[in-house]
Amino acid sequence: MTVDIIGHNLVAISEEMGVAMMRAAYSPNIKERRDCTTALLDTAGHSIAQAEHIPIHMGSMIGFIPGIVSQYHGDIHPGDVFVSNDPYLGGSTHLPDVSVVAPLHVDGELIGFAAAVAHHAEFGGSLGVAPDIYSEGLRLPILKVMDRGVLDEGLIRLIQLNTRVPVERLGDLRSQFAAVSLGVRRYEALLERYGARAVLEATRMWLDKAETQARSALREMPKGHFAFADQMDSDGAGTTDIPIHVAIDITDDGIAVDFTGTAEQVAGQINTARAAVEASVYYVIKTILDPTLPANAGFYRLVDITIPSGTLLNSVAPAPVFMRSDSCQRAVDAMLGAFSQALPDRIPAASNGSITAMNFNGYDTARQRPFAYAEVIAGGAGALPAAHGQDAVQTHITNTANTPVEAVEQNYPLRVTKYALRDGSGGSGRCRGGVGIIRELETLNDGIRLTVKGDRVTTGPWGLHGGGNGQPLAFALNPESDHARTFTRTDNGTALPAGTIVRAMTAGGGGFGAETATAPDEKGNVQ
Structure with a gap:
């Protein structure tokens, strides 16, 4: 019972962070259309709790968190805030999606992060045809935008100078700062209420519960090899009929998803960094196995993903990725097409x-x-x-x-x-x-x-x-x-x-x- 109570508290923190960001944002894109996501993650980038927002945004966090831990090892303190939007460093899935995270500490030890991803209406660059990621906008590596509560005003000025609507960009960034700050405060209150040991143990068991529940659902799944092929109509730069292949193997031990045979990366802006496709795969697996699975990475343990490097769904820099979401949608279509062979009465x-x-x-x-x-x-x-x-x-x-x-x-x-x-x-x-x-x-x-x-x-x-x-x-x-x-x-x-x-x-x-x-x-x- 305590595990469920603390687990649902973690989800509630994520949801409240999202509400705070939407209320504080300047742009209708976030305030009205709600193109944003909030979550709590561990130091490996695994989701502890995610608000019911945008599934693909989890791809903006999968690689970002390990990058912060590696780059800033020993220099991550309470009051710090980090920012990135680089798809090739894991800080985003395309440049308008800006990730902001703040560390969570227990007795001085780093144990995770509160994260807020927001789609900014523009983030510099070309809003026409862009041949590479350099043309698509301002690309931020993993940076510390706030050091122990002190904002890096120079970085903020740099961002504003390279965007078309600087006041709106600052307002939306501040809404993200407010969201992660709230997440840290709410997490600290949770620690105070239940005790650090209880919260950490319950979090571990909360992830284990998702795995156990997923494995129970897996036992009811038909086993076998299922394949499907779909295609993108065009990349907008002259290439048409771009194939996406997927093979899914369902065994007693887990589900393997293999995109071998998918087209090489293309000249147009529909290329996709790997993390965005991983997030898409996890979305499909959750819906197929059990939509009531806890919103955390525990069930990821059942899933093995293969995406050859240099392909449409695992592009390498400097391939442009602005329109990556359509390729992710097609990857979802292909996976559902494969699953329809195993579950014709459900898909x-x-x-x-x-x-x-x-x-x-x-x-x-x-x-x-x-x-x-x-x-x-x-x-x-x-x-x-x-x-x-x-x-x-x-x-x-x-x-x-x-x-x-x-x-x-x-x-x-x-x-x-x-x-x-x-x-x-x-x-x-x-x-x-x-x-x-x-x-x-x-x-x-x-x-x-x-x-x-x-x-x-x-x-x-x-x-x-x-x-x-x-x-x-x-x-x-x-x-x-x-x-x-x-x-x-x-x-x-x-x-x-x-x-x-x-x-x-x-x-x-x-x-x-x-x-x-x-x-x-x-x-x-x-x-």
Whole structure:
């Protein structure tokens, strides 16, 4: 009982850190859309407790923590705060995701960290096409931004000088400082309440519990070798039909996930640092084994991951990685495709398969200031074996909310002209795929630059067992006019005149089963 009480206290600390960060943040991207994650980790970077935020953000911490311990060994003190956003040092999965952590001590001994990851609306660099990571933004190695409570003002000035909206960047960083500071205080209060020995022992047992629960679920899994292949439509730089292969071996001892056969890293910005894919794998394993597993790294012990270096899913510097999330979503699709062979009555069809985004940046003439806005849009979820797919939701490795229309129009030179379900976009079948979204914005200034991201633009998300594909993603400028045209990633960075209508039509989910089979009732359930 005490183990569960302390374990849930650790989760509550992580959740409260997230609430504090969202309330203190300046940008709607964090405050409203909640593109952030908070967690407590041990000194090896293993999650002790993670808030229910963004699964892929755990990849921003897996390598960062061991890097801090190695680089600053013997120089980590109460009141210190560290920062990084370098995907190749484990401090991020792409440069806009900035990681901030503060150490946790017990009787003077370092035992872990409180961490806050936030997606900043921009972090310098090109918001058009970038051939390498140097062009994608300001890249911070592992740095101590606060030394025993004293802020490094020089580092803060450096960051602000290299970003388009320096006041907003500082405000969002401060919200992260507040979150990890709160995490440290709450952890110290937990130690005082239960005693250090009890908390540390309960934490160890909390991780062991996740492993034990996962192994219990593993015993019920079919054993064998299961493989699947999917592909990315394009890297936005000329390479198309980019394969992602996965083989999954389920044994009595654990689950091995092997991405051998996946394409080499590409010229475009869809490459992925290994840690982001590891986080994606852990997400899938948790959902397959037991969604009620404690939100910690205990169940990671069952999982072995192989990703050849220099490939799309384990790129090496200086490969650009800004749009890495779409490749991670496709890795999830491939894993689910493999698991569907083992568990055909549990695995859904493919969801929209993208973290669809539009980024607007420029100068706001009405408010007399630069601006940068990241607009991420949901899509349709894949149909389940016994239920229709959900409409208009974020799926898999992301978990963000939408940005309210009021927040967009109060903060940026943009007007939301349409926000609706994309009827008919879900794949057909006994259970239909969820439908995507139509999100339409009008530029109110000249010279606003547009960058889009997203995959599944050629072939829609696949259905299962006779279900149809969902409609693919599409972007359009000035639709339903005499000068309408599509907008693709090769157009990224284009400056738009005032009055331009930008429309995103996100993908629907795949369908499940042949239409002639028994359909769900009015509640969406198959009898």
